[in-house]
Amino acid sequence: MxxxxxxxxxxxxxxxxxxxxxxxxxxxxxxxxxxxxxxxxxxxxxxxxxxxxxxxxxxxxxxxxxxxxxxxxxxxxxxxxxxxxxxxxxxxLIEARFREHPHAEVIRSLPGMGTKLGAEFIAATGGDMDAFGSADRLAGFAGLAPRPRDSGRASGNLRRPRRYHRGLLRSMYLSAHDWEVLSTS
Missing domain, CATH: 1.10.10 (Arc Repressor Mutant, subunit A)
Structure with missing residues (x-):
C-alpha cells in the first residue's frame, strides 16, 4: 500500500x-x-x-x-x-492579518513577495520602515550589504557581516529566488 x-x-x-x-x-x-x-x-x-x-x-x-x-x-x-x-x-489568519497592515499592498507589489514572505518581512522588520532610515541600512540589517574592513592603507576590503537578522535575510533571498524562477519561465 x-x-x-x-x-x-x-x-x-x-x-x-x-x-x-x-x-x-x-x-x-x-x-x-x-x-x-x-x-x-x-x-x-x-x-x-x-x-x-x-x-x-x-x-x-x-x-x-x-x-x-x-x-x-x-x-x-x-x-x-x-x-x-x-x-x-x-x-x-496570517493572510488576513497581513492584509490589515498599512504597507501590505506595497510589500506584495515587490517582485517575488507573496503573502507569507510579506508577513515574514513585516515580522522581521517590526512593520516600521522608518526605523531604518534608508534602504542601505535595511540591507545592512538583513546582511545583504557587505561591511567594510579597511585598515591603514588597505581600502575597499569588504566582508560579509557577522551579525544580521537571519529571518529578514531568508525572506529577501526567497523573494529573489521566486522572482528569478518567475522571470525565467
Whole structure:
C-alpha cells in the first residue's frame, strides 16, 4: 500500500481513515471504495480506488498485529487531516492579518513577495520602515550589504557581516529566488 499510494495527498490519507488492511480493501472492492471516497469529496477517486485494490490484491499475507496497526493508522490519518485543517486556518489568519497592515499592498507589489514572505518581512522588520532610515541600512540589517574592513592603507576590503537578522535575510533571498524562477519561465 505504501509503495503504490502517495500519502502526501489528501485522498490516500482519507482512504486510510476508512480502509487500512488489504483484506478490508479486497472485501470492499473498487466500486464501494470509490463511492465512499466520493461522498467525502475526494478528487480522482476512480484511479485511487483502483490503485488501492491492486495493491491489496498483491498482498495476500495477513500479519499478527494487523488489527492493532490498523487502529493506529486510523488515529494517525485523522491526526494528519486535523493538522492539515489547522495549518489552513493558520494560513488564513496570517493572510488576513497581513492584509490589515498599512504597507501590505506595497510589500506584495515587490517582485517575488507573496503573502507569507510579506508577513515574514513585516515580522522581521517590526512593520516600521522608518526605523531604518534608508534602504542601505535595511540591507545592512538583513546582511545583504557587505561591511567594510579597511585598515591603514588597505581600502575597499569588504566582508560579509557577522551579525544580521537571519529571518529578514531568508525572506529577501526567497523573494529573489521566486522572482528569478518567475522571470525565467
Amino acid at each position: 505504501e509503495r503504490s499510494l502517495d500519502l502526501v495527498n489528501k485522498g490516500p490519507v482519507m482512504l486510510l481513515t476508512g480502509y487500512q488492511t488489504p483484506a478490508a480493501i479486497r472485501r470492499a472492492g473498487a466500486r464501494r471504495i470509490e463511492s465512499w471516497l466520493r461522498n467525502r469529496k475526494v478528487r480522482g477517486v476512480a484511479a485511487l480506488a483502483r490503485t488501492a485494490v491492486e495493491a491489496a490484491q498483491a498482498q495476500q499475507t495477513a500479519l499478527p498485529g494487523e488489527t492493532l496497526a490498523a487502529a493506529m493508522v486510523v488515529r494517525l490519518a485523522k491526526g494528519v487531516m486535523a493538522l492539515d485543517e489547522e495549518i489552513a486556518e493558520l494560513n488564513a
